[in-house]
Each structure stands twice: as C-alpha cells, then as structure tokens.
Amino acid sequence: MTRHQITRRTLLSAAAAVPLLAACGRGGGSSDGTVRFEGWDYESQLVQQNLDGFMAKNPDVKVAYTPITSAQYVRKVVAEFTGKNGPDALYVYDDSLATWVESGYLQPLDGLPGVDEVYNGIYAANAQAMTYKDKRYGLPYYTDSTGLIYNAAILERAGIKAPPKSLDELEAQSITIRAAGLIQYPIAFAAQLQDTWASWLWALMYGSGGSMFADDLTPTLAGADPVPLAVYEWIHKAATVSKIIDPASLQLTPVPLDNAMMAGQYAFNLGSRYALRVYNDPAKSKAAGAMKLAQVPSLDGAVHGTVANTRMYGLAAETQVKDKAMVLLNFLGGHTDGQPQTARFWFLQRGLGFTFKDMAKDKEITDALAKWVDPATYAALADVAKARNIVQAPWYAEFEAALQKTSQQILTDQITPQATTTTLADTATTLKKKYS
Amino acid sequence: MQRQWSDTSRAYAMNAPAMAAILLLVAYPIGYSFWVSLHRDNLAQPALRRFIGLDNYLGLLSDPAFLTSLGVSALFVLLVVGVTVVLGLALALVLNETFLGRGVLRSLVLLPWAMPGVVNGLMWRTVFDAKTGALNGVLLQLGLIDSYQAFLASTTGAFVFTAMAQVWNTLPFAVILLLAGLTTIPNELYDAATVDRAGLLQRFREVTLPWLLHPLLIVLILETMNAFRAFDTIYVLTGGGPGDATATVALLTVQRVLTYTDVGLGSAYAWVITLITLVVSIAYVGLLYRRGSFEV
Numbered sequence: 001m002t003r004h005q006i007t008r009r010t011l012l013s014a015a016a017a018v019p020l021l022a023a024c025g026r027g028g029g030s031s032d033g034t035v036r037f038e039g040w041d042y043e044s045q046l047v048q049q050n051l052d053g054f055m056a057k058n059p060d061v062k063v064a065y066t067p068i069t070s071a072q073y074v075r076k077v078v079a080e081f082t083g084k085n086g087p088d089a090l091y092v093y094d095d096s097l098a099t100w101v102e103s104g105y106l107q108p109l110d111g112l113p114g115v116d117e118v119y120n121g122i123y124a125a126n127a128q129a130m131t132y133k134d135k136r137y138g139l140p141y142y143t144d145s146t147g148l149i150y151n152a153a154i155l156e157r158a159g160i161k162a163p164p165k166s167l168d169e170l171e172a173q174s175i176t177i178r179a180a181g182l183i184q185y186p187i188a189f190a191a192q193l194q195d196t197w198a199s200w201l202w203a204l205m206y207g208s209g210g211s212m213f214a215d216d217l218t219p220t221l222a223g224a225d226p227v228p229l230a231v232y233e234w235i236h237k238a239a240t241v242s243k244i245i246d247p248a249s250l251q252l253t254p255v256p257l258d259n260a261m262m263a264g265q266y267a268f269n270l271g272s273r274y275a276l277r278v279y280n281d282p283a284k285s286k287a288a289g290a291m292k293l294a295q296v297p298s299l300d301g302a303v304h305g306t307v308a309n310t311r312m313y314g315l316a317a318e319t320q321v322k323d324k325a326m327v328l329l330n331f332l333g334g335h336t337d338g339q340p341q342t343a344r345f346w347f348l349q350r351g352l353g354f355t356f357k358d359m360a361k362d363k364e365i366t367d368a369l370a371k372w373v374d375p376a377t378y379a380a381l382a383d384v385a386k387a388r389n390i391v392q393a394p395w396y397a398e399f400e401a402a403l404q405k406t407s408q409q410i411l412t413d414q415i416t417p418q419a420t421t422t423t424l425a426d427t428a429t430t431l432k433k434k435y436s
Numbered sequence: 437m438q439r440q441w442s443d444t445s446r447a448y449a450m451n452a453p454a455m456a457a458i459l460l461l462v463a464y465p466i467g468y469s470f471w472v473s474l475h476r477d478n479l480a481q482p483a484l485r486r487f488i489g490l491d492n493y494l495g496l497l498s499d500p501a502f503l504t505s506l507g508v509s510a511l512f513v514l515l516v517v518g519v520t521v522v523l524g525l526a527l528a529l530v531l532n533e534t535f536l537g538r539g540v541l542r543s544l545v546l547l548p549w550a551m552p553g554v555v556n557g558l559m560w561r562t563v564f565d566a567k568t569g570a571l572n573g574v575l576l577q578l579g580l581i582d583s584y585q586a587f588l589a590s591t592t593g594a595f596v597f598t599a600m601a602q603v604w605n606t607l608p609f610a611v612i613l614l615l616a617g618l619t620t621i622p623n624e625l626y627d628a629a630t631v632d633r634a635g636l637l638q639r640f641r642e643v644t645l646p647w648l649l650h651p652l653l654i655v656l657i658l659e660t661m662n663a664f665r666a667f668d669t670i671y672v673l674t675g676g677g678p679g680d681a682t683a684t685v686a687l688l689t690v691q692r693v694l695t696y697t698d699v700g701l702g703s704a705y706a707w708v709i710t711l712i713t714l715v716v717s718i719a720y721v722g723l724l725y726r727r728g729s730f731e732v
Contacts, residue, residue: 075694078479099480099697184583193675195695248566248586250678260567394480397696409679412589435481 034062035325038077039091041067043350050345054331061324081105081316088319089328092138094129094310095197095400098392101132107317108135114330115139121340126355129310129387138312139333140355142346144272145308145385146203147377148297149279153290154182154267163294166301167208167234170268174244177267185246186267187238190257191407192250197388198404200270202307204231206386207296209303212424213390217432222425230299232410232417239411250408262287270296273378277351280372293377295384308385310355353382395431402427469703477700485700492704502705505685508595509664512684515599516606516663521655523603524610525648531611532618542615549608557672560601564588564673591681594674598682602669606662610655617651618644653724657717664713685709 039047044067051063066087068076074096080086086105100106109115118139119127125145130138148170150163155173158180164170174186189200205212210227214220221228239245246266258275260266262285278284279291296306313333319325332342343359346352348368359365360379369375390396406423409415415423441449473492477485496502531542548556563570566586575581588594621644629639667686670676676683676691686709693702 078697082479103480103482193677246566246586247589250589251561251564251566251586256565265567394478401691401695405677405679408677412591412678414591414679435478 032062033321033324034064035089035321035328036066036087037063037089037325037328038066038068038080038087040070040073042070046349050332050342054328058327058331061327063328077105078103084318086316086318088316088321088325090314090316091141092312092314094312094387095391095396097130097137097312097314098132098396099394100314101135101137102394104317106137106314107319108137109139109315109326109329110136112326114326114334118334121357122355123308123357123382123385125308125382125385125387126310128389129308129391130312132392138310138314139329140343141311141313141333142343142352143308143310143355143382144274144353145306145381146199146270146296147273147306147381148268148294149261149271149275150268150292150294151261151264151266151287151290152292153287154186154264158182163292164297165295167204167231167297167299169301170297171234171238171242171244174238174268175242178244183265183267185244185248187244188246188252188257188260188266188269189249190252190254190269190271191404191411192253193401193404193408194253197309197400198407199272199307199309201403201407202388203270203296204235206305206307207303208298208300209305211386211389213428215389217390217393219425219428221428222421227299228424229417229421232420234299235407236410236413236417240413245411247411250411261291272353273373273381274351274353276373293373293381295377295380304380304384306381306385308382308387310387357382393432393435395428395435398431399424399428470707472699473701473703473707475700477698479697479699488700492701493708495701496704496708501680501683501688502685504680505683505688508680508682509684509686512595512599512602512666512682513660513663515596516602516666517656517659519599519603520607520610520659521652524607524614524655527607527611528614528618529644531615545611546608548604549606549612551605553605553666553668554672556601556605557669560597560604560669561673564597588674589678591678594678594681598670598673601673602663602666605669606659610659613651613655614648617648621647649724653720656720656724660716660720661713664709664716 037051044065047067048065051065055061055063073091074093077086077090077100081100081103092100092106097106115136119130119136122140123143126140126143127136129143130136130140148163152163154177155161155163158173158177160173160176164173170187177183177186189198191198191200205228208227208231210225210231212219212221212225212228214224235245239247252260254271257266257269257271258278261269261271261275262279264287273293276291276293280288282288285291295304298304313329315322315325315329330336334340336342340354340356340359343352343354343356344365347354347359347365351368351372354360354365360375360382366375369378390399393399402424406415406420410417410420474487474489475485476488476491527545531538531545551559562568564587566572566584566589569584569587571587572581572584576584587597625643625647626639629643634642664684665686666684667690670682670684670687671690674682676687685705689702689705689709692698692705696702
C-alpha cells in the first residue's frame, strides 16, 4: 500500500493556485457573454420566471440572475463594485442613484435604444428620480406614492361622511372619533428610526406644497419655505396637545403598522398605495373593504401633493456586455411589442405601482385596481407626486437619519417646531460642507 | 546528512500555519482598519479618498453626535454591567445551593445566552409592544396600569427597557463564570467562619466576595466590552431612538460604516471604542486583580 505524500512541488502548485482562485473573483461581467443581473430578493421566483420568458424569446442573451437579501442589498452591491466584481445590470433605489453614479458604478442610458420612448411615457416624478445631472440612468421597475389611508367604517361610525382634505380637518375628525369612544389615538405613523425613508413625513411636506430644499440643494427649511415649519407645528400640536397621534408610532415600522391598520386599531395613516391591496384582502385583513385612499391632507386643504419613490434598473459602467444588458433592460423596464410588458406583469401579479401613464387608462389595469382601491384616486396621487430632490446629495442618508431623529423628538415634545427646522437646516448646511 | 531541528525551531514550524492564519485573518484586518481610519474614505465619494492623518480622531472631539453617543454608551454600560453583576451574583449564589431541580434550573438559566442579539431584540420588541405586548398584558391584569403603554416611546423608558433586554441576553454568561468561581471556594473556610460565629452577610463579605474577585474581574471586563459594543438588540428595539436616547457609540459606528459608507470615520469610531474598553479593562485589572490573589 502506498501512502500519498505531499511533496514540495505539490505544495508550490497549491500555493500558485491561490492567487488564481482569487483572480476568478475579479472583473465585471462574464467572459462567455452572460449578463450578470442582480436585484433585491423581492419575489425572486417570479423574477426568474419573467427572465426565463425573456431568454426563451431572446436565445442569444443569457442572463444569470442573483437575488440578494433586501436588507443587505446596497451594502453588498457597493462591496462588489468596490471589489471590481459588480453585475452588468441591477436594481437601483432612487435613494442610491446619485451616490452610485458619483462612485462610477453606473453609466447613463441617454441615446440608447428604447430609452426616450420610456421617458416620454412615464410620470414626471419617476423621470426626475431616474435622472441625475441631466443624464438618464435608469429604466423603471416600479414606483409608489404616499396617500392618506383611512378606515371608512370607523369614520362612518363616528358620523364622518368624507375623508379630511386639510390637516385641521384631520385633527377634528380624529377628535370626533376619539369622542365617539372608537379609538384613543386615531392616527399612527411608522416613525421608528430605520435605514429607509420616513415617507409619511415627506408626504406631509410635499402634500402642502412644501419643499425642504431648493433645486441647488440649499436648505429652505428655516425661512425661505414656510411649509415645513407649519407642518411641524401641526405635528407637534397633534402629538402633544390634541394627542391624536399614537405615541406608539415611535415603535412602529411599516409592517407592524400595516398589521395594526388591518386589525382596525387606527383610523388614519400615511402609507403607500400598494398597501391597500393587502389591507382590502379579506383573507388577510379584518378591515377589508373599508380601507380607502385619499389625497394627503394639506395645510389649506386646497393644495394637493405627495411624494413618490422609484425603483429602477441600471446599467453597470464597466459592463462588457452592454448591448445584451440593454436588451434585457428594455425588456424589464421598457417596452416589448409596444407594451410595458414587465411593468404590466408586476402590477397584475403583485400590484406593484407602474410608472407608465398609459397604464392608468388601460381597462385591464383599472379593473384590477378597482378590486382594492379607487383607480381615479390612485392615478391622481401619481399625477401630483414629486420625487425628493435631496436624494441627489451624497449626504442624503445622513440627513434622512437626522430628519427621522427630529421627527421622534417633536412627537415626544423634546424639541419645538422652530428648533426642528433650524436644527435640520443647520444639519444640512454642515453636511453639505463636510461632503464638499 | 539530514539536519536536526531544535525543539524551538520545530515549535515555531508547527505553530506557523496557525500564526499565519491569525496574522491574515485577525492582525491584518485590525491593522488595516487603523490605516483606513487615517483616511478620508467614504465609498460614496471614492475620488475624494486621501490620507488625513489623525483628522478623523480630532474631528470626533467636536462631533456632537459622537460625544452624545459616548455619554449614552457610558450610562448604558453602567446600568447593564451594574444590574448584570448584582443579578448574576444573586443567581449564582442561589444555583450554588443544593435543592431539588437545581440541574434543570442551571440549564434554563443558560437559554438567553444561546439567543442571538437580533432574535433577543425581536423577542423583547414583541414583549414591549404597545398594542399586543405581553408586558402590557401582565401589568394591566395586575392592575398596575390603566391602559396599554408605549414603553419605548419615552426617552427614559426606551433606555431602561433596552438595557434590561441587553442584561437578559448577557446575564447567563456572568452567572456561569461566578458559579464556577463559587465552586472553587473551599468549604473549610465557611466552616471556620461559622465556628467564629460569622453571620450570613459576614461570610459573604469575608469569604465569598474575596474569592470571587478574579471571576468578577473577568465578568466586569467581558460585560463592559459587551455592553459597550451592544448593537443588535438596540438596533432592533429602538434603532437608537427616541431621538438619540439610545444611540450608543456602537450603533453610530455601524450606521457610519454601513449606512453612510463612511469607512474612514467609522473605523475611527471603532478604534475609539477599542481604546475605551482597553482603558476600562486595565482599570479593572489594577483595582481587582491583586486583591483577588490568595495563597491557599
């Protein structure tokens, strides 16, 4: 019996293999022309199903799809690009777009086939969210706008016939609901500190026509724009004087808030249109059928506005398979046979918000919408929605954290409305200087 | 003729793979993180990466968020370590006695330690929930509250309840160490003290406590480090809020590196945590180590 021995040559060969193995991880794209496609792991089986359909129709384009855990998506993609091992095509959050462009991860799509057609047919807020420094970097995956979600059954029991148009009406209706002995705190927001955005707060600002920043990203919070102070005064009063906002909001993230809404524990919240699909599903919600959508109440009750988010498909700057990746991107975020096939697919399958204006007039779409929300209100919110301009600043994430922190402080009476706007304006100025 | 290796050379040769692994996987990342902390290095602005010496560290002296978080961390450590040591000692003393079911109880005490911090945070978030939380249910049934409360909505409440959730997670480790220390105390010492008419408290003060100083030292060092680095439980329970009431320096470090991708400043934060825990550990050793040395 011979015994296998590790010779010096074997050892040297193994040592030489280590850098070779390491080298396998380098470089974007695949040498065989496969398009490496990455996204967060929302419905990854459906994504793969959609991609299988794409590859069947485009046999010359192979796609290797990798879903990444949502909570780690941004960090992992940044790590991959930093290690020169990024994908060819990928999902991009509007919050991340500017940073990823500045970091050299993405390339503009201007002039590429199908892009103009897409941008001509989508809502302004979505086009704005996918544009950075006058260049277009994305094709739309999905969008959503924030609206006032209310439980019509609770309002009816309190003798209220229509949802509030102004913030004062919202306060008055909430007091009426409490006086009727229905709910102690009729309003809740998802106000726990989190890495994502406080959509409810942005919706309140934009809902009254406010804008916390000018186009050049100079803060207008403390003076130039009177809306933020007035909105913060309303929040402060609602939380500490009329006490209509649940203090438990500070413990709420979106999912627990959804559960509470579906259990009929609140009459109002500010949430995404998409949530109504589950809220009005009898299999999941006790309040199904009673949950309605309305415009975000504003300071004067006449102005209408809200905030929209946009998720998009981007093209890596250093992809070696640009043409094939663009064919894929057009299938996912553009038109196929003259229709936004994938956008329709996602809406019909899962109710994901669409960016294409024509879809709001499509009978198949409106019929599907009518099962869980009023299609006219749904479309009206998209019409008035705006994108956050501040996401174009590299310091946006830090500002968002400060925004959420001060919103908690004002809800718990630790800070005055005036101090809130001043603090946030100072924070923005400091961050702008720090990142310059 | 084959050259014979000396024992020392052979020892080095045998340990070389392990040493190489430690250097590669521990020493290099630690050293590299210090090197990164000397740079302006935000992954969002790769073009602006440059060596800035100690500027990141000097900047911390005037960074209000960092200074506030240091204060929060200090209070958090004080509360968590204080409660852990007192409760841990009490539990260890109980579990050192002989009674029916002691083995089962000893096993049960270990359970919280087996729970990852994130799971611990999620569990306590459910317990403290303002609408459906078990704590609210119990207090309401006992008549101690009139209606369900949002325990984590006030600054004091959030701080105290988060600290207690952290204690629950780390207490078993303290109990094990102190229990191990208790089992090493010779019974003759208690017998002699009893003969000398020493009471329960006297026996504890004159026999138990001096013999426990070394295990206590280890508990203090490790629990201080744990409390200073506490992140996951706090992140899940409050995210650092309300406002910045529970925004510890460890939470800020993770946020700085992973959310803001500011790896330069984030590394400086991490090194400050390391230095502070080192100083505290040295202080513990200076205070307690010699007092706990005995000739038996």
